[in-house]
Amino acid sequence: DAKTTQPPSMDCAEGRAANLPCNHSTISGNEYVYWYRQIHSQGPQYIIHGLKNNETNEMASLIITEDRKSSTLILPHATLRDTAVYYCIVRVSFTGTASKLTFGTGTRLQVTL
Amino acid sequence: TAGITQAPTSQILAAGRSMTLRCTQDMRHNAMYWYRQDLGLGLRLIHYSNTAGTTGKGEVPDGYSVSRANTDDFPLTLASAVPSQTSVYFCASSDDHRGTDTQYFGPGTRLTVL
Numbered sequence: 503d504a505k506t507t508q509p510p511s512m513d514c515a516e517g518r519a520a521n522l523p524c525n526h527s528t529i530s531g532n533e534y535v536y537w538y539r540q541i542h543s544q545g546p547q548y549i550i551h552g553l554k555n556n557e558t559n560e561m562a563s564l565i566i567t568e569d570r571k572s573s574t575l576i577l578p579h580a581t582l583r584d585t586a587v588y589y590c591i592v593r594v595s596f597t598g599t600a601s602k603l604t605f606g607t608g609t610r611l612q613v614t615l
Numbered sequence: 616t617a618g619i620t621q622a623p624t625s626q627i628l629a630a631g632r633s634m635t636l637r638c639t640q641d642m643r644h645n646a647m648y649w650y651r652q653d654l655g656l657g658l659r660l661i662h663y664s665n666t667a668g669t670t671g672k673g674e675v676p677d678g679y680s681v682s683r684a685n686t687d688d689f690p691l692t693l694a695s696a697v698p699s700q701t702s703v704y705f706c707a708s709s710d711d712h713r714g715t716d717t718q719y720f721g722p723g724t725r726l727t728v729l
Binding site: 547606 | 619657658660703705707717718719720721722723
């Protein structure tokens with residue numbers, strides 16, 4: 503799986519958009535970009551994933567650059583409950599075969615009033 | 616639906632004792648996983664199961680065993696606990712809908728071995 507680089511921490515004011523960057527310059531053509539988050543003491547929570555097109559769901563948007571070497575997770579209106587560690591994971595996706603997720607150190611997002 | 620449930624929420628265990636951590640999912644996912652998370656470290660895979668009746672070793676399997684008798688349950692057993700197994704344990708399951716295997720995690724079991 504490709505290595506990812508994320509800033510260790512970020513701050514965001516409540517109600518503003520939180521833009522979390524991730525570099526994955528060695529990504530392969532068949533590797534997806536996944537985002538998970540972990541709120542203190544809870545299990546990791548899936549947010550979104552994509553291959554090369556931008557994706558949006560009820561939680562967030564994922565913007566992947568055309569060369570796929572970096573991506574940005576966007577929380578459009580951050581709330582205090584979005585304070586968490588956010589993990590960007592790049593991996594080949596498997597069907598029918600279990601495969602581990604490799605969590606790096608992630609970005610600790612602090613949402614403030 | 617409940618998703619993934621784990622029991623117990625937390626446990627203090629004497630070294631040398633055995634214990635089974637329970638994990639149940641109601642999403643009919645084929646694959647299930649056990650991870651451990653230690654302070655300052657990321658999640659590490661202990662064991663996994665592609666489907667009922669099959670299991671496999673992850674990156675840190677020593678001291679742990681698993682079974683997968685049916686789709687819903689994936690218990691993790693520590694036969695003789697040691698202090699280095701003090702950790703938070705997360706169970707996960709994944710589907711392969713739309714050609715990707717998104718993993719969903721349970722709330723975790725905090726285990727302290729003394």
